[in-house]
Amino acid sequence: MTTLYLIRHAEAEGNLYRRIHGQYDSLITDNGYRQIAALEKRFADVPIDVVYSSDLFRTMTTARSITVPKHLPLNTRADLRELSMGTWEDRSFAGVDRSDREMMRLFSASSPAFRAPGGESLQEVRTRGAKAILDIAAHHPDQTVAVFAHGTLIRNTLAELTGIPPEDIGKMGHSDNTAVACLEVEDGQARVVYMNDNSHLPPELSTLAQQHWWNKADKERDVNLWFTAPENRQDWAFYQSCREEAWRNLYGQLDRYDGKGFLEEAQRVAKKHPKSLSIAMDRKEPVGLLQLDPERSSREKKGYISFLYLVPALRRKHCGVQLIGKAVSIYRPLGRESLELVCSESNGPALAFYEKYGFRPTGSTPGAYGTLYTMEKYIGYRQPEALS
Numbered sequence: 509m510t511t512l513y514l515i516r517h518a519e520a521e522g523n524l525y526r527r528i529h530g531q532y533d534s535l536i537t538d539n540g541y542r543q544i545a546a547l548e549k550r551f552a553d554v555p556i557d558v559v560y561s562s563d564l565f566r567t568m569t570t571a572r573s574i575t576v577p578k579h580l581p582l583n584t585r586a587d588l589r590e591l592s593m594g595t596w597e598d599r600s601f602a603g604v605d606r607s608d609r610e611m612m613r614l615f616s617a618s619s620p621a622f623r624a625p626g627g628e629s630l631q632e633v634r635t636r637g638a639k640a641i642l643d644i645a646a647h648h649p650d651q652t653v654a655v656f657a658h659g660t661l662i663r664n665t666l667a668e669l670t671g672i673p674p675e676d677i678g679k680m681g682h683s684d685n686t687a688v689a690c691l692e693v694e695d696g697q698a699r700v701v702y703m704n705d706n707s708h709l710p711p712e713l714s715t716l717a718q719q720h721w722w723n724k725a726d727k728e729r730d731v732n733l734w735f736t737a738p739e740n741r742q743d744w745a746f747y748q749s750c751r752e753e754a755w756r757n758l759y760g761q762l763d764r765y766d767g768k769g770f771l772e773e774a775q776r777v778a779k780k781h782p783k784s785l786s787i788a789m790d791r792k793e794p795v796g797l798l799q800l801d802p803e804r805s806s807r808e809k810k811g812y813i814s815f816l817y818l819v820p821a822l823r824r825k826h827c828g829v830q831l832i833g834k835a836v837s838i839y840r841p842l843g844r845e846s847l848e849l850v851c852s853e854s855n856g857p858a859l860a861f862y863e864k865y866g867f868r869p870t871g872s873t874p875g876a877y878g879t880l881y882t883m884e885k886y887i888g889y890r891q892p893e894a895l896s
Contacts, residue, residue, distance in 0.1 A: 509649075509693065509694040510645040510650070510651060510652075510653060510692070511651075511652045511653070511690070511691075511692055512641065512644070512645055512653045512655060512690070512691045512692075512693055512698075513551075513556075513652075513653070513654045513655065513688055513689070513690055513691075514641070514655050514657060514662055514665070514666070514688070514689040514690075514691060515547070515570070515654060515655065515656050515657070515686065515687070515688050515689075516656075516657065516658065516659050516662055516683045516685055516686060516687050517536075517540075517564075517566040517567045517569075517570040517656060517657070517658060517685065517686070518536050518537075518540035518541065518543040518544045518547070518566065518569070518685050518686050519536065519537045519539050519540035519543055519685040519686075519715045520534045520535060520536055520537065520540060520566040520685075521534040521535050521537060521833060521836065522534050523537070523540075523685060523715050524537045524715075524833070525600075525829060525830050525833025525834075525836070525837075526600060526601050526602070526730070526733070526827075526830055527598055527599065527600050527601070527830075527833055527837065528596045528597060528599050528600070528601060529590075529593075529597070529598065530590045530591050530593030530594075530596070530597055530624075530627065530660075531564065531589050531590055531591075531592050531593070532593075532597045532598045533565050533566075533889075534564075534565070534566055535565060535566065535887070536566055536569050536570070538864075538865070539715070540566075540685065542713050543686045543709060543715075544570055544572070544686065545573075546686070546708045546709055546710075546713060547570070547573040547574075547686045547708060548573040548574070548576075548577060549708065550688070550707075550708035551573065551574055551654070554652075555652055556574055556580065556652055556653070556654050557648065557651040557652050557653065558580065558583065558648055558651060558654075559574050559575050559580050559581070559582055559583065559653070559654045559655075559656070560582075560583045560584070560585060560588065560653065560655045561582060561583075561585075561588060561655070561657070562584065562585065562586070562588035562589045562590070562656070562657055563584040563585065563586050563588075563589065564589060564590070564658075565889055567588070567656040567657060568582060568584065568656075570656050570686065571654070571656040574654050585640060585644075587636050587637075587639070588637070588655065588656075588657045588658075588661065589658070589661070590633075590657075590658035590659070590660055590661055591627070591630070591633040591658075591660045591661060591664075592624075592626075592627040592628040593624045593627045594623075594624040594625045594626030594627030594628075595624065595625045595626045595627075596608075596624040596625070596627065598837050600732065600733060600734050600735065600830070600834075601732050602732035602733055602734035602789075603734035603735065605732075605734075606734055608625075611623075611624065617678075618630060618663075618664075618674060618678060619674070620674045630660075633660060633661055633664050633665075634664040634665065634667060634668040634674075635668065636661075637657070637661045637662070637664060637665030637668065638665050638668040638669050640665075641655065641665055641669065641691070641693070641698070642669075642698070645691075645693035645698075646696070659682070659683055662683055662689065663677065663680055663682070663683065666680065666689060666691075666700060666703060667680060669691070669698040669700075670698065670700055680703070680704075681704050682704070683703070683706075684704070684706035684709065684714055684715055684716045685714075685715045685716075686706065686708070686709065687703075687705055687706040688702075688706075688708075689702065689703035689704065689705070690702050690703075690705075718826060730826075730827075731790055731822060731825055731827040732790075733788045733789060733790060733795070733796070733827060733830045733831075733834075734788075734789050735786040735787065735788055735789065735834055736786070736787050736789060737778070737782060737783075737786065737787070738778070738785060738787060743787060743794070744771065744775075746794050746797075747771065747785070747787075747797060748767055748771055750796075750817045750819075751767060751770050751771075751815070751817075752765065752767060753820075754815075757820075758852060758854060758877075759854070759876075759877050774799055774814075777799075777801055777802075777803075777814075781800070781802045783802075784799065784800045784801065784802060785797070785798070785799050786798045786799075786834055788818070788830070788834075790822070795818060795821075795822050796816075796817050796818040796819060796822070796828070797815060797816070797817040798813070798815075798816055798817075798831045798834050798835060799813070799814040799815035799816075800813060800814060800835060800838065800839070801813075801814045802839075805848050806844075809843060809844050809845045809846070810844055810845070810847070810848040810884065811835060811838070811839030811842070811844035811846070811847050811848065811887075812847075812848050812849065813835055813847060813849040814849075816828075816831050816832075816835075816849070818831065823857075828861060829865050832847070832865055832885075835847055839887070840887055844887065845886065845887060845888040846884045846885060846886045846887055846888070847867070847884065847885045847887060848870075848882065848883070848884050849862070849867070849882075850873075850880045850881065850883070851880070851881050851883055852875060852877065852878060852880055853872075853879040853880070853881060854878055859881070862883050862885075863883075865885070866885045866886070867883040867884060867885045868883060868885070869881045869882070869883055870882050870883065870884050
């Protein structure tokens, strides 16, 4: 008999930024690395003979929770990858729900009829995942194996192995990031000992504990943003109002505020780089702005953020980070290895927000009302020292 632990990857960018990352190669978040540390403690005294993972960064990195302390090699398999989401990859959930609502409804319902354009069906991922798990078990009789994979693949694989039909998959619940399932596999038959076990995570590290979409009994909704470019005078008026509110809120006055200059610069850059200015939308309401300057710091492979804004009503509601996710989505394909921005020493809430999501001070310059800190966030694929 093979004992097999099937483990979901740690919190990754898609989980935090609310973007669709099937086979998009996303990174682990800062909280995800804390989850990995907790997972390492969980398996510290559990004998493991061999470790597998999909060949994506987020699973390979999570697998280091076992391979590094136990000095085991990592075996990667492409058939352990997440469900391919085709043309939906790296789009926001809210944006896809707006443009393809019926297909998104089918995905949320785990319907056999679901297939993202250019992607896989849920039946295909069920078949692929189950075949991979049984093949791994067949190659390791009487051993204990750890397999690191992805949420949708794990859920559908367990359903396939245990004979749960597609229409009943909703009864299985959802696995948290780094949640563990334990299987006993013998003669091509699998028995689930337990699943969706995140007991090694305290509530402050749990991804699901910070979200509401998965809990039908929870009446609070997650705010998922979608993005659009400014198209008319109303959109530019919204831009001006956001700029003015941010300045007044920070400095308490407008004596040095150059609204005309801000507007002209934004329009100049947007004309040359159409993706440089995004209006963040919650349903039908504009609620934020992301302004980029693709030319500034480009030689240093940095993606500069000129202005990041969220309306006061949505601050401290875990959705401002989606603006950072949009910046990553734009800059990473351009070869940028870090995000860069400037923040006033007077803006304590913004400094705390940026530091929470991985920005670190790299320098300072005098500003109109005090010191301005330059901050950077690495968005490349380097392994952290703690896991090297």
